[in-house]
Amino acid sequence: MHVQVKNISLSIQQKPILKDVSLEIESGQSLALVGPNGSGKSTLLRVIAGLLKPDCGQVIVDDNEVGNLSPRKLAQRLGFVSQDASTTDAIAVYDAVKLGRTPWLSLMSPFGSKDKKIVENAMCEMAISGYASQQFNTLSGGERQRVHIARVLAQTPQIFLLDEPTNHLDIHHQIAIIDWVARQSTTVALALHDLNHAFVCDRVAVLNKGQLVAYGEPKAVLVSDVIDPVFHVATHQTTTTHFDHPILTFAKSYRDQ
Ligand SMILES: Nc1ncnc2c1ncn2[C@@H]1O[C@H](COP(=O)(O)OP(=O)(O)O)[C@@H](O)[C@H]1O
Numbered sequence: 001m002h003v004q005v006k007n008i009s010l011s012i013q014q015k016p017i018l019k020d021v022s023l024e025i026e027s028g029q030s031l032a033l034v035g036p037n038g039s040g041k042s043t044l045l046r047v048i049a050g051l052l053k054p055d056c057g058q059v060i061v062d063d064n065e066v067g068n069l070s071p072r073k074l075a076q077r078l079g080f081v082s083q084d085a086s087t088t089d090a091i092a093v094y095d096a097v098k099l100g101r102t103p104w105l106s107l108m109s110p111f112g113s114k115d116k117k118i119v120e121n122a123m124c125e126m127a128i129s130g131y132a133s134q135q136f137n138t139l140s141g142g143e144r145q146r147v148h149i150a151r152v153l154a155q156t157p158q159i160f161l162l163d164e165p166t167n168h169l170d171i172h173h174q175i176a177i178i179d180w181v182a183r184q185s186t187t188v189a190l191a192l193h194d195l196n197h198a199f200v201c202d203r204v205a206v207l208n209k210g211q212l213v214a215y216g217e218p219k220a221v222l223v224s225d226v227i228d229p230v231f232h233v234a235t236h237q238t239t240t241t242h243f244d245h246p247i248l249t250f251a252k253s254y255r256d257q
């Protein structure tokens with residue numbers, strides 16, 4: 001599914017949070033949203049997910065404006081994992097992932113063998129099959145994060161919106177998520193802190209103080225001229241024979257002093 005973000009502006013308590021943000025995600029492509037803390041990444045993802053209504057602008061998913069879709073239709077199209085998704089309820093891991101199927105179920109089509117297969121595959125993909133009967137609230141932060149992602153996988157949406165999905169994860173599971181993003185043929189937008197992870201995405205958008213300051217291919221965007229003034233660091237893009245993409249290294253910037 002193709003996503004168009006058109007001239008989105010949003011203020012909260014008179015404070016501008018997003019300022020005229022426009023970007024597109026082509027069907028099947030992945031977009032990394034990067035920017036300093038408080039730059040508006042989570043807010044933008046919530047606007048795209050239809051959870052926050054912008055003051056101006058529109059989000060169009062294929063031919064539908066997100067604001068006009070019913071919650072059920074929205075959930076069939078968009079799967080969202082928030083930055084600090086929480087479930088306080090005592091619920092077994094399997095049941096938490098099974099909740100992802102809710103938008104597809106009705107009296108006429110109750111949870112069946114096809115849904116069971118989808119739930120099992122999602123749990124397998126996130127390596128949580130062994131936790132099926134464990135209570136969600138007894139899991140570690142990283143395990144919970146994988147359950148949340150498995151839940152949106154089970155939702156089988158056409159667009160994944162993931163807010164810092166690698167938060168709380170150890171390096172093995174971070175790489176597993178990034179590799180999953182790289183392999184996806186579904187449209188994905190994800191907020192990321194580790195700029196090196198953004199190289200696997202088709203496009204990178206850099207937000208600074210609510211404004212889109214750069215948007216394009218990772219190799220072109222993740223360069224010193226773009227990153228240094230936004231993050232106040234000294235960035236060096238380098239190539240290595242170990243990876244099929246460049247890597248960034250960072251040092252303290254003395255430029256602003
Ligand atoms: N509900 C809210 N009330 C007041 N300010 C908010 C609210 N939500 C977000 N903000 C502010 O909006 C800015 C952007 O926040 P956010 O989108 O969470 O940034 P990011 O995800 O890039 O760290 C921050 O300055 C934050 O304090």
Ligand SMILES: [Mg+2]
Pocket residue numbers: 041042043083163191
């Ligand atoms: Mg955030």
